[in-house]
Amino acid sequence: MSLKNAYLAEIMETVIKRNPAEPEFHQAVKEVLESFEPLVDRHPEFVKAGIFERIVEPERFIMFRVPWVDDNGKVQVNRGFRVQFNSAIGPYKGGLRFHPSVYAGIIKFLGFEQTFKNSLTGLPIGGAKGGSDFDPKGKSDAEVMRFCQSFMTELYRHIGPDTDVPAGDIGVGGREIGFMYGQYKRIKNDFTGVLTGKGLTYGGSLVRTEATGYGLCYFTEEMLNAQGKSFKDSTVVISGSGNVAIYATEKAHQLGAKVVALSDSNGYIYDPEGINLDTVKQIKEVERKRIKEYVNYHPHAEYHEGCSGIWNIKCDIALPCATQNELDGEAAKTLVANGCIAVAEGANMPSTPEAVEVFLSKGVLFGPAKAANAGGVATSALEMCQNSMRYSWTFEEVDAKLKDIMVNIYKNASAAAKEYGHEGNLVVGANIAGFLKVANSMLAQGIAY
Numbered sequence: 001m002s003l004k005n006a007y008l009a010e011i012m013e014t015v016i017k018r019n020p021a022e023p024e025f026h027q028a029v030k031e032v033l034e035s036f037e038p039l040v041d042r043h044p045e046f047v048k049a050g051i052f053e054r055i056v057e058p059e060r061f062i063m064f065r066v067p068w069v070d071d072n073g074k075v076q077v078n079r080g081f082r083v084q085f086n087s088a089i090g091p092y093k094g095g096l097r098f099h100p101s102v103y104a105g106i107i108k109f110l111g112f113e114q115t116f117k118n119s120l121t122g123l124p125i126g127g128a129k130g131g132s133d134f135d136p137k138g139k140s141d142a143e144v145m146r147f148c149q150s151f152m153t154e155l156y157r158h159i160g161p162d163t164d165v166p167a168g169d170i171g172v173g174g175r176e177i178g179f180m181y182g183q184y185k186r187i188k189n190d191f192t193g194v195l196t197g198k199g200l201t202y203g204g205s206l207v208r209t210e211a212t213g214y215g216l217c218y219f220t221e222e223m224l225n226a227q228g229k230s231f232k233d234s235t236v237v238i239s240g241s242g243n244v245a246i247y248a249t250e251k252a253h254q255l256g257a258k259v260v261a262l263s264d265s266n267g268y269i270y271d272p273e274g275i276n277l278d279t280v281k282q283i284k285e286v287e288r289k290r291i292k293e294y295v296n297y298h299p300h301a302e303y304h305e306g307c308s309g310i311w312n313i314k315c316d317i318a319l320p321c322a323t324q325n326e327l328d329g330e331a332a333k334t335l336v337a338n339g340c341i342a343v344a345e346g347a348n349m350p351s352t353p354e355a356v357e358v359f360l361s362k363g364v365l366f367g368p369a370k371a372a373n374a375g376g377v378a379t380s381a382l383e384m385c386q387n388s389m390r391y392s393w394t395f396e397e398v399d400a401k402l403k404d405i406m407v408n409i410y411k412n413a414s415a416a417a418k419e420y421g422h423e424g425n426l427v428v429g430a431n432i433a434g435f436l437k438v439a440n441s442m443l444a445q446g447i448a449y
């Protein structure tokens with residue numbers, strides 16, 4: 001697809017001019033604007049109020065220096081970011097990513113996507129994202145703690161339980177959230193739900209750790225069921241081996257599938273007997289080692305260098321759960337040729353536009369990230385809710401709410417796709433369904449932002 005509507009094409013031009021050299025942000029905006037073509041004529045009120053021009057411009061973008069001292073006593077300097085993209089429907093909400101590839105364009109693409117995703121959950125949360133080019137790999141716990149404390153020493157002044165509530169993303173898990181929470185509390189002398197993904201002993205929610213992966217599988221199962229199919233007895237390939245990949249594997253196994261491959265940025269493992277998840281959890285969550293260690297425990301499995309080769313493995317269902325643009329047009333063609341019937345995105349924007357085009361044109365069921373991976377942030381919103389009540393729900397209660405939310409997201413995205421003339425296209429459906437609630441709220445609130 002390309003932008004046919006001249007008005008939307010002009011907005012795209014402005015985004016490119018205002019945000020030079022940020023290709024990931026351009027890519028995310030272009031896909032969304034393409035989905036909006038059926039909206040422009042049907043909603044003159046949005047055009048009149050400048051909603052399309054406003055929604056692609058962040059409300060606020062914060063960039064700051066993060067100095068810290070490494071274990072050798074050397075001063076290190078990283079760059080910190082927070083984009084507060086849209087607060088029309090609730091306080092800013094979105095994860096923090098610590099990865100050397102982080103720069104303004106990555107943070108903006110993620111914050112932009114988060115706005116629509118958060119709206120799709122049906123819960124009152126606005127869109128945000130943040131992070132740093134800090135690389136936690138190979139750092140000691142003490143170094144990670146000093147970095148997190150320095151990062152929060154600046155970030156604390158921009159966030160709050162009713163203002164902006166960060167969480168985890170790549171490179172930010174329970175350990176980092178704990179260090180940041182401790183520093184926030186020390187500075188503010190407030191015990192509040194200012195971060196989500198907290199430990200269960202200090203305000204975290206049950207199911208938040210599992211939520212993105214579980215939610216991805218609930219969404220995928222719903223998408224398959226609508227075609228009379230399911231995970232049962234299927235072969236699944238999942239990329240990544242972090243938080244999302246691990247709990248997607250766990251739920252896919254519970255739903256009767258066999259997950260045969262996982263990866264990290266160095267390479268992938270293939271276990272035709274089905275991945276042993278206890279081994280993966282031990283390697284990744286406890287020892288923080290590389291996925292290639294798996295073959296030391298299971299010598300019948302294979303390890304291959306290079307992460308993109310994972311898409312050559314024959315499967316029924318593919319769940320990309322590592323990072324942006326990890327699955328390109330060629331990989332998509334290979335998946336289709338090997339009989340893959342469904343792809344759902346656990347990572348944010350893992351499929352390139354060429355890959356998405358291949359899936360949609362070949363009739364592969366395709367669950368876009370904004371819809372398919374919204375279970376993580378939805379459960380974060382449930383954590384905020386429990387913190388506000390000073391009460392906690394059981395695992396079963398939170399899990400049931402998560403499942404309901406994912407089923408509703410599927411239904412709403414499908415219905416919007418149909419209503420706006422793109423039946424079966426969940427990319428268009430998710431973008432429009434997420435947009436409408438935000439746009440109507442912006443309209444009601446005047447030219448506030």
Ligand code: NDP
Binds near residue numbers: 169172173266326348
């Ligand atoms: P983790 O840090 O736990 O794991 C990330 C995984 O992806 C690791 O296996 C990592 O490998 C791999 N990876 C990261 N960057 C690259 C890269 N440039 N090339 C190849 N592989 C890479 O992060 P999460 O599991 O939390 O996040 C994974 C994806 O899911 C991200 O896109 C994130 O935005 C998205 N997401 C996360 C949510 C959450 O709740 N955590 C919610 C919704 C979406 P290595 O160890 O080698 O770096």
Ligand code: 2IT
Binds near residue numbers: 165348373
């Ligand atoms: O991309 C995402 O939705 C996340 N990293 C989770 C954000 C959150 O606030 O839980």
